Amino acid sequence: MDEVFKALADASRRALLDSLHARNGQSLSELCAGLQLTRQAVAKHLAVLEQANLVAVLWRGREKLHFLNPVPIHEIAERWLGKYERHRLRLLAQLKQRLEAAEGGTEE
Amino acid sequence: MDEVFKALADASRRALLDSLHARNGQSLSELCAGLQLTRQAVAKHLAVLEQANLVAVLWRGREKLHFLNPVPIHEIAERWLGKYERHRLRLLAQLKQRLEAAEGGTEE
DNA sequence: TTTACATGCAACCAATTGGTTGCCTAACAT
DNA sequence: ATGTTAGGCAACCAATTGGTTGCATGTAAA
Structure with missing residues (x-):
């Protein structure tokens, strides 16, 4: 539960959640577009969101698809x-x- | 709104909200008890919570009473x-x- | 097989943050 | 008036965090 709060504390991560809400199941590269951040930075943010169980992932080939979990x-x-x-x-x-x-x- | 998330990101601050939820209207010194933190540290946390509008304040004499704002x-x-x-x-x-x-x- | 694409991993840096100590002000109590 | 209690302000320090660059790995396409 502690990790959820820390994950939500960052504006970029909240923006990622917004992006996933707009279109669920996006890959890392897709999520990078529009965020003027490095891919690695976005990947870090997504890792935090995963850790907090706010985002679930599904691998399809070489793509990692991200899904929201609002629970x-x-x-x-x-x-x-x-x-x-x-x-x-x-x-x-x-x-x-x-x-x-x-x-x-x-x-x- | 951004400040609310950042305020909630810290465990000590969440503990303060818990304390206020248990008994509303506590003073700074009262809130310090049980948190093994300096008074100044607690005061800083409360300032953050005030800034985020999560805590409302009422002065009574030389005491500063704190109230939880759930909105x-x-x-x-x-x-x-x-x-x-x-x-x-x-x-x-x-x-x-x-x-x-x-x-x-x-x-x- | 070779090439390009999608992501992961690690080291590193600057800015923020949580916490401390020290000192100052204001309101009671004696 | 004097001491005590409640709180504020500022400087400082260590740890965390957000971000970067560089390189490595695995998968798909030519």
């Missing part, structure tokens, strides 16, 4: 949010979403 | 769980299971 992320919330709190916060988030949709603001 | 944590879950839908999550879990089975299943 550990879900487990994070379980730690500090009580059951009722979770429900309450979900309602708040939905309200916030609707308000932002009405204003057109998209923010990270 | 950013919830937003993390909302983000990734919203993006990566649940049914794909199950497919991936199954895929990973099959991969590990085919690989010889060396468990850690």
Whole structure:
């Protein structure tokens, strides 16, 4: 669990997760495109994500395909949010979403 | 949002959140007990948590009381769980299971 | 077989980070 | 007024981390 948090702490790694979300099962070289990083750097990041069980890999020939695993992320919330709190916060988030949709603001 | 991930990346800081989750509104000195760290180290960690809006502060006299703010944590879950839908999550879990089975299943 | 492609491994470097020590300020208590 | 308690600020150090370059390995294509 410790490794999940460390894996998520880096913006490049979160970008990799985003990329995999957009298109799952990409190879290392494919993931390199658009990230202006060395292949080796990306490979290191992917290794961290694998270690944290956030990414699963499948070898096909000489290609290493990467797949997302969102399960550990879900487990994070379980730690500090009580059951009722979770429900309450979900309602708040939905309200916030609707308000932002009405204003057109998209923010990270 | 970036600061939330970095704040959560450290085990001591997560322990502080755990402590606040167990008993909310503790002062700095109270939070120091049990963490075998210097007061200054704990103060630094709390500053990071404040910066990330994971902890809210209330001054009472010369004491600084700390409160856990669960909203950013919830937003993390909302983000990734919203993006990566649940049914794909199950497919991936199954895929990973099959991969590990085919690989010889060396468990850690 | 030869060539090109996809990835792994290792050494190395700079920047960040977690932690310490030392000193300073502010609010109580006596 | 004086001492004590709660906390802040700054300099410094060691360990970690993100990134690079260079070379090695395995797989597919010509």
